[in-house]
Every structure is written in C-alpha cells, then in structure tokens.
Amino acid sequence: MAGMTTPGPPTEPPEAERAVDCRGLSHRFGDHLAVDDVSLWIAPGEVFGLLGPNGAGKTTTIRLLTTLLPLRQGRARVFGLDPGRRPMRVRRLLGYVPQELSADGSLTGRENVMLFARLFDVPRAQRWERVTEVLAAMELTEAADRVVAGYSGGMVRRLELAQALVNRPRLLVLDEPTIGLDPVARSGVWERITELRAATGMTVLMTTHYMDEADALCDRVALMHRGRLRALGAPAELKDQLGPGASLEDVFRHYTGDHLGDAGRQGGLRDVRRTRRTAGRLG
Numbered sequence: 001m002a003g004m005t006t007p008g009p010p011t012e013p014p015e016a017e018r019a020v021d022c023r024g025l026s027h028r029f030g031d032h033l034a035v036d037d038v039s040l041w042i043a044p045g046e047v048f049g050l051l052g053p054n055g056a057g058k059t060t061t062i063r064l065l066t067t068l069l070p071l072r073q074g075r076a077r078v079f080g081l082d083p084g085r086r087p088m089r090v091r092r093l094l095g096y097v098p099q100e101l102s103a104d105g106s107l108t109g110r111e112n113v114m115l116f117a118r119l120f121d122v123p124r125a126q127r128w129e130r131v132t133e134v135l136a137a138m139e140l141t142e143a144a145d146r147v148v149a150g151y152s153g154g155m156v157r158r159l160e161l162a163q164a165l166v167n168r169p170r171l172l173v174l175d176e177p178t179i180g181l182d183p184v185a186r187s188g189v190w191e192r193i194t195e196l197r198a199a200t201g202m203t204v205l206m207t208t209h210y211m212d213e214a215d216a217l218c219d220r221v222a223l224m225h226r227g228r229l230r231a232l233g234a235p236a237e238l239k240d241q242l243g244p245g246a247s248l249e250d251v252f253r254h255y256t257g258d259h260l261g262d263a264g265r266q267g268g269l270r271d272v273r274r275t276r277r278t279a280g281r282l283g
C-alpha cells in the first residue's frame, strides 16, 4: 500500500447531498440487539470504513443500508432515498461485494460479469463493452475467458469487484474485501479500488479487520462494538486523541477492549476457514 494516500476527511455535506445518512438505526435478531442506535453520514466520494471485532454489527448495518434487511427502527437514506420504501431504486445505485463468494467457479470471468450485466439491466447493446471495460479495470483481461475455478484468491476478489462495478454504482459496498488474501493480492485489490475511485469519484463503504488497510485507505472510520458506535473520525484524528505514537490498532483496543492480534494483521484461522470454504466451492 506504499504511496497510496487519501485526500483527508470531508467536511459535513448538507443532508440532501450525503451518500449515506442514518440516524438511530437499530436491528434485533430475536432478543439480540445486533445494531444499537447507529447514526452516521458518508460524503459523496468518501472512503468510509466500518471497523470492529467479530459480531460487532458491521454486516448487519451494511445489510440494512443495502435493502437486504428490513428497516424497523431508525432512519436511513442512500443518496436521499429510503432503502425501506425505494429498495429497487437504491439497489440500482449500489455495487455490493459480500463476504461470501459471489462468483460461479464453473463459468469464465467474462460469463460471470455478463450475468451481472443482465441482472442489472445494462442495455444489451452496451453489455459487451461494459463487461470488457470493468474486466480491464480489474486487470483481468487476459484471464477473462478462463474458468474461474483456476483463479487465485486475489483474482476472484477482483472479479467480484468487476461484477459489482458493471452497473456503474455510485456507492460501492465492500464487506471484508481482502480477508484471507496474501499481502500482494490485498494491495492488488486496493490499487484497483483506489484507481477507480480517482477516476470516477465513487463513494466506498467497507468493513475490514485490517487496521493498516483502514488507516491507509479510509478518509474516516467508525469503530463498532456490540452493536454500538464507539468512535468515529479520520484515522489521524482518532490516533491523535489517544496520544503521540498511537496506531489505529491502539485506538481499536482502547474503544473495544479487544485486540485483533494476528487475525488483524496476517489472517487467522477464521480467514483460513473462509479461504478454504471459497476454494472448496470453486474447486
């Protein structure tokens, strides 16, 4: 990630111009309060990171914003639209790369992206060009006509990004985009995202366990713990508040009482399991 810089935290835009705006967002699974009174905004063009230990409520928050869970408590807007009332219009503005594998290993890269182009109603006359364009942006031109079962983990992730991008989304939502990837593959994924953001001004909402990644790439981060937001700000601000020499991981530990250990830096058993599950499904 050397040499990658972010432009710094945005100033608070008027409500109508926010990419994401939520207030008092809560969600229960039975008796369990998975998201507890979350309020935040994201500026257009911002890269915003949701950080937190396993079970903090990050994926649930993302699912509420992306129309995958019903909004029962609180208010949410995506580019001014209510995901509860206008789910189809919100979905057209989104590209979503979930944690789970979203590519079909038995198809080629191009066939996978073509499926998404059809799903998103990309006009037939533009499909081939659009698919070729996103595959090239993710550096998959050479591999495009090979079956995905033979792709590396990093290539699969870049393919899933191509799938999410074929719709030309205004908001790209990434749930643990680099989990289980080696450092080279991780920076390959991030370089593509950074280039794309520079070229299109797209807004990115991501979750990650990798503090170095969040520090280098996010304009602002929100730390979640047990469903609640514990801190929100630019990585530099949060580190300064803690004291000289503090890392984002120190900030994380301070607010959550948890620490990521090797799982945060290298990819732990959880990552290995996830990677194996992915490999199993592709093989």
Ligand SMILES: Nc1ncnc2c1ncn2[C@@H]1O[C@H](COP(=O)(O)OP(=O)(O)OP(=O)(O)O)[C@@H](O)[C@H]1O
Pocket (backbone or CB within 6 Å): 029, 032, 034, 052, 053, 054, 055, 056, 057, 058, 059, 060, 061
């Ligand atoms: N469909 C569900 N039914 C019941 N409980 C759920 C469901 N989905 C999530 N939960 C619970 O809600 C809490 C928040 O889960 P969530 O997946 O949002 O956390 P997360 O921060 O994304 O964690 P991870 O990093 O492990 O994905 C957890 O305690 C989880 O067990």
